[in-house]
Amino acid sequence: MKTGVVVILYNPDFSHVTEIKRAFSTAEWDLVFVDNTVNANANADERFIASDCTYIHCGTNVGIAKAQNIGLKKLFDKGVEYAFLLDQDSLFTPTIAAELLQQFKTLEKTSSIAAIGPSIYCQFSDCVDQGVLQKGKKVSDSLKEVKQIIASGMLLSRRAFQRVGEKENGLFIDGVDHEWCWRARAKGMTIYQSLSACMPHRQGDDRVKVLGITFKQGAPIRLYYQFRNVLILARRGYVPLYWKLRHVCAIPVRYIVNRLCFSQGKERGLYMRAGLKDGLKHFSGPIRSDKDVK
Incomplete structure (x- = not known):
């Protein structure tokens, strides 16, 4: 069974995007790129059409929430059961993905899990982000339960997406990932962060x-x-x-x-x-x- 990966693009650095495409262009992954760039690079289609992935150009910047919804629905309508969300600059690998997927499948056997994400290694502070006010509740050596996670690296299931609903288009960009997590928790679902899977990440410029x-x-x-x-x-x-x-x-x-x-x-x-x-x-x-x- 394939696992989906949705990558949101906006004026991307294609050299890095190509690395993501190369890493996830194998039979076990179903890769979708959703491009919010207003005037997409004329060569963008050529970079993706001839490869084992789906490229969707929105024609305008519809916001990260709607772009994520487009990519997730594309995958879930095809019967994919699990999907990751990535930013275009995410330093995300199949190894990180495999660890998160295994943890998600184990957790859903005993809990109503909405999503799981990796620990975040902040490239500005050069350390793992521990949270300011909410550090989460450790449930094992490899997991903690948290109130929210960021979208980049987030893994969710088709079942959770159907129960919680789509990302909120009206927010457009900031707060989209947190709002969805809080909405999931309000419906009795749980959010987890992995302590064994860690992803380098830059938030802000x-x-x-x-x-x-x-x-x-x-x-x-x-x-x-x-x-x-x-x-x-x-x-x-x-x-x-x-x-x-x-x-x-x-x-x-x-x-x-x-x-x-x-x-x-x-x-x-x-x-x-x-x-x-x-x-x-x-x-x-x-x-x-x-x-x-x-």
């Missing part, structure tokens, strides 16, 4: 220390979705209280740091204010237009 506190630094437009989605998710009963308190209370500090301490501060301020305004109005989906930001 950079890390910057301000007054001894480390902040993630990404593209200015991401701040729109981050600020907006915090306000959207903070109103929901199934979202953990610690997450609401941490992220809502951090809004003033994050605003000051991004506006005054980071490059492109004026542009960052515009996106943050637009995100706060749309979050209060409960607008969702992609940012409407640049003129709504100014």
